[in-house]
Amino acid sequence: MKHLLSTLDLSYQDAISILDTAEAMSAVGEREVKKLPALRGRTVVNLFFEDSTRTRISFEAAAKRLSADVINFSAKGSSVSKGESLKDTAQTLAAIGADAVVIRHGASGAPARLAGSGWIDAAVLNAGDGTHEHPTQALLDAFTMRRHWARLHGTGSQGTDLSGMHVAIVGDILHSRVARSDLWLLKTLGADVTLVAPPTLLPFGVETWPCTVSYSLDETLETRPDAVMMLRVQAERMHSAFFPTVREYSRRWGFDDVRLDRLDALGLEDTILLHPGPMNRGLEISSRAADSRRSTVLEQVSNGVSVRMAALYLLLSGEGTSQRTPQEASA
Numbered sequence: 172m173k174h175l176l177s178t179l180d181l182s183y184q185d186a187i188s189i190l191d192t193a194e195a196m197s198a199v200g201e202r203e204v205k206k207l208p209a210l211r212g213r214t215v216v217n218l219f220f221e222d223s224t225r226t227r228i229s230f231e232a233a234a235k236r237l238s239a240d241v242i243n244f245s246a247k248g249s250s251v252s253k254g255e256s257l258k259d260t261a262q263t264l265a266a267i268g269a270d271a272v273v274i275r276h277g278a279s280g281a282p283a284r285l286a287g288s289g290w291i292d293a294a295v296l297n298a299g300d301g302t303h304e305h306p307t308q309a310l311l312d313a314f315t316m317r318r319h320w321a322r323l324h325g326t327g328s329q330g331t332d333l334s335g336m337h338v339a340i341v342g343d344i345l346h347s348r349v350a351r352s353d354l355w356l357l358k359t360l361g362a363d364v365t366l367v368a369p370p371t372l373l374p375f376g377v378e379t380w381p382c383t384v385s386y387s388l389d390e391t392l393e394t395r396p397d398a399v400m401m402l403r404v405q406a407e408r409m410h411s412a413f414f415p416t417v418r419e420y421s422r423r424w425g426f427d428d429v430r431l432d433r434l435d436a437l438g439l440e441d442t443i444l445l446h447p448g449p450m451n452r453g454l455e456i457s458s459r460a461a462d463s464r465r466s467t468v469l470e471q472v473s474n475g476v477s478v479r480m481a482a483l484y485l486l487l488s489g490e491g492t493s494q495r496t497p498q499e500a501s502a
């Protein structure tokens with residue numbers, strides 16, 4: 172594996188290897204193990220053409236915990252705003268000696284273009300491209316679900332997958348790179364997935380995707396999902412009037428207080444609520460639901476650092492999909 176561009180082309184073995192390595196990484200950053208020397212002398216560039224809080228600081232924390240040097244590059248305030256091309260930006264990064272480029276871009280396919288261009292000989296990690304994919308978000312979501320699934324079954328997570336788990340992904344599927352990356356990865360890991368959305372927020376051709384499609388969140392809750400992933404309504408990608416109305420969306424597709432109580436009434440004690448963030452509280456999720464015991468929102472953020480450490484480590488250390496732990500490799 173030279174790059175991490177999508178979960179659609181991520182094999183089962185590579186997915187398990189990243190999740191298992193992330194388990195090993197999860198102790199790093201705590202009191203006893205502050206840092207690993209694994210990527211000392213390597214340079215990771217965060218190249219962000221779109222806004223980000225979680226993904227950017229998470230990749231930065233991950234690279235630093237592996238002792239890499241980190242350069243943060245935001246298109247705002249750079250020569251990109253003077254019209255500099257992706258090619259010239261990439262060649263500038265190559266001249267600086269970047270070993271890995273973490274790229275977020277508004278254009279679907281920009282990371283693949285960079286990886287296949289020959290402009291730069293660095294590992295490319297997709298941090299979200301247009302409406303296409305967000306593979307490290309999917310990996311951290313799967314990591315969070317796998318831990319939950321293992322706890323429920325009284326087993327360890329290492330080496331396990333999500334066989335038998337039922338996951339509902341709810342909301343603005345049309346514009347969501349998270350929904351796409353999650354779906355491909357969850358299917359690879361053996362989960363059953365239901366996509367829930369208003370008909371106007373589903374993409375063309377969704378009926379050919381490997382999942383069930385529903386227009387009703389209430390009916391989907393009756394099917395007893397083990398995990399419900401609420402998506403952000405991406406108003407910035409909607410170029411025409413938002414339909415349904417905000418009020419109708421919130422009433423029919425929002426995870427509100429009534430639906431939170433409904434999980435208890437249905438006896439769904441162990442169903443968890445995920446959200447990739449940032450959240451529109453009061454639109455796709457109520458504050459009570461977001462802050463409830465079922466919510467894994469902050470756990471997802473913490474897990475994201477471990478997953479991104481694993482991805483950087485496997486791509487840059489030359490360990491490939493080795494099952495050796497990073498601590499063993501650094502020893």
Ligand code: CP
Nearest residue numbers: 223224225226447448
């Ligand atoms: N989940 C996610 O990608 O969040 P950011 O936009 O804050 O990075």
